[in-house]
Amino acid sequence: KNQVEQSPQSLIILEGKNCTLQCNYTVSPFSNLRWYKQDTGRGPVSLTIMTFSENTKSNGRYTATLDADTKQSSLHITASQLSDSASYICVVRETGANNLFFGTGTRLTVIP
Amino acid sequence: DAGITQSPRHKVTETGTPVTLRCHQTENHRYMYWYRQDPGHGLRLIHYSYGVKDTDKGEVSDGYSVSRSKTEDFLLTLESATSSQTSVYFCAISESLENQPQHFGDGTRLSIL
Numbered sequence: 001k002n003q004v005e006q007s008p009q010s011l012i013i014l015e016g017k018n019c020t021l022q023c024n025y026t027v028s029p030f031s032n033l034r035w036y037k038q039d040t041g042r043g044p045v046s047l048t049i050m051t052f053s054e055n056t057k058s059n060g061r062y063t064a065t066l067d068a069d070t071k072q073s074s075l076h077i078t079a080s081q082l083s084d085s086a087s088y089i090c091v092v093r094e095t096g097a098n099n100l101f102f103g104t105g106t107r108l109t110v111i112p
Numbered sequence: 113d114a115g116i117t118q119s120p121r122h123k124v125t126e127t128g129t130p131v132t133l134r135c136h137q138t139e140n141h142r143y144m145y146w147y148r149q150d151p152g153h154g155l156r157l158i159h160y161s162y163g164v165k166d167t168d169k170g171e172v173s174d175g176y177s178v179s180r181s182k183t184e185d186f187l188l189t190l191e192s193a194t195s196s197q198t199s200v201y202f203c204a205i206s207e208s209l210e211n212q213p214q215h216f217g218d219g220t221r222l223s224i225l
Contacts, residue, residue, distance in 0.1 A: 042219070043202050043215075089154070089155070093212075102155045104153065
């Protein structure tokens with residue numbers, strides 16, 4: 001069964017600290033993996049998208065990694081800011097079919 | 113921000129009434145999607161469109177219908193709303209299936225009493 005699991009479910013960190021969010025998947029065959037940021041009351045916004053051949057991609061203070069062999073991805077946030085408080089969603093696309101698998105997200109809270 | 117507008121943003125209605133949600137895009141993207149988001153669940157696809165008058169069902173399509181008469185507009189209709197359809201509904205667009213979903217609207221919060 002194709003699944004996407006994210007951990008932790010929630011996380012609280014101090015402003016200025018780094019953190020790493022995890023996404024493990026069983027989707028096969030794999031096409032791509034995307035990380036979204038969703039602010040409260042807003043729609044998800046794409047941060048990065050990675051294909052099978054990419055193992056690192058950055059977007060400002062956000063760096064995503066992908067290990068297609070172990071089917072794991074991580075999103076690393078550097079020098080966190082209050083505005084990073086949001087839910088982060090991992091989405092994996094299956095090759096050859098119009099199937100996307102959404103994780104349930106990690107709720108990040110950055111406190112001063 | 114991508115040009116996606118959802119209306120209304122909030123709606124409260126009663127069980128058994130029809131409800132139509134609208135998504136309007138200014139990006140001229142071919143693909144449009146409707147998702148629902150509920151606590152404890154990832155976003156779930158209701159229906160999607162791959163062109164004017166071309167639509168297909170998603171994972172949770174029962175109780176919903178859609179229409180796309182113009183490239184820029186995608187309507188989601190609940191013919192007879194039920195309390196289980198209380199949710200936040202998101203519209204999304206993409207240029208291609210491989211790149212879906214690229215951009216989301218800000219959602220419609222629908223409460224059915």
